[in-house]
Amino acid sequence: MNLIEALVFYAAVALALAGAVGMVSARNPVHSALFLIANFFALAVIFLLLSAPVLAALQILVYAGAIMVLFLFVVFFFVQPGQKHEYVHSLPVQSFLAGVLVLVLVVVLVAGLYFGGVFAAEEQIRYLGAARADLADPQQLGRTLFSRYLLPFELTSLLLLAAMLGAVVLARRDRGKEGRS
Amino acid sequence: MELMVSHSLVLSAVLFTIGVLAVLARRNPLVMFMGIELMLNAANLAFIAFARHLGELDGQVYALVFMAVAAAEVAVGLAIIVSVYRYRRDVDVDAVSQLRG
Secondary structure: OHHHHHHHHHHHHHHHHHHHHHHHHHHOHHHHHHHHHHHHHHHHHHHHHOOOOOHHHHHHHHHHHHHHHHHHHHHHHHHOOOOOOOOOOOOOOOHHHHHHHHHHHHHHHHHHHHHHOOOHHHHHOOOOOHHHHHHHHHHHHHHHHHHHHHHHHHHHHHHHHHHHHHHHHHHHOOHHHOOOO | OOOHHHHHHHHHHEEEEEHHHHHHOOOOHHHHHHHHHHHHHHHHHHHHHHHHOOOOOOHOOOOOOOOHHHHHHHHHHHHHHHHHHHOOOOOOOOOOOOOOO
């Protein structure tokens, strides 16, 4: 990792963390969505540095382009300006409990990574093989996708079709109760 | 392990935790949904980091399939949120207790 790579990487890490924290803490759902878009762009930069250019492009196209536009569409469509939310917490100390659980979770995850040898240096040599060079090649990814992973790829199309039908059925206005709303 | 890979894995863990926090602490279903997206993205980051570490493309293929799953999940989830909004005008996830099977 040379100096420029390191600079870009840690700037992207900072942006990703800022976007995630902003997403949780913003009061307005529109602001949450915009923070999340910043987070997705930062992750796309990290994917690019981890030699996955196809996934970096797809991250921007699919997440920032399609999914977040869908989110913003729903927010703009249904949330009235100045709408007051009166949320009732069924657990009175819910935020506190959530904070404690999340703290425990992050400690467990990072400790697991640490004791699992993420920062151990000795494995570095073993994997610096010939395969490293064509990891960033879209052609290789396409060949892998359409040979070894052909069945999951085709099943993905089935999943998307099912989700499309499900979304249409769920969001359709009920014909029998037209006069209600 | 390469420093960038291990730091990516730590970032992935932290982002996943922030997604969990969004689901647990926020009561707006849209923001909770964004938390789920964040968790899926954190898993994607871990897959891609391991693909880089092992020098194999398999992790990238998994990440690709994950993105399709996330898109499908968003389509269905937002359709549910839209129908609840249409019915109640405001959404509090604790108040939606009529969805019982």
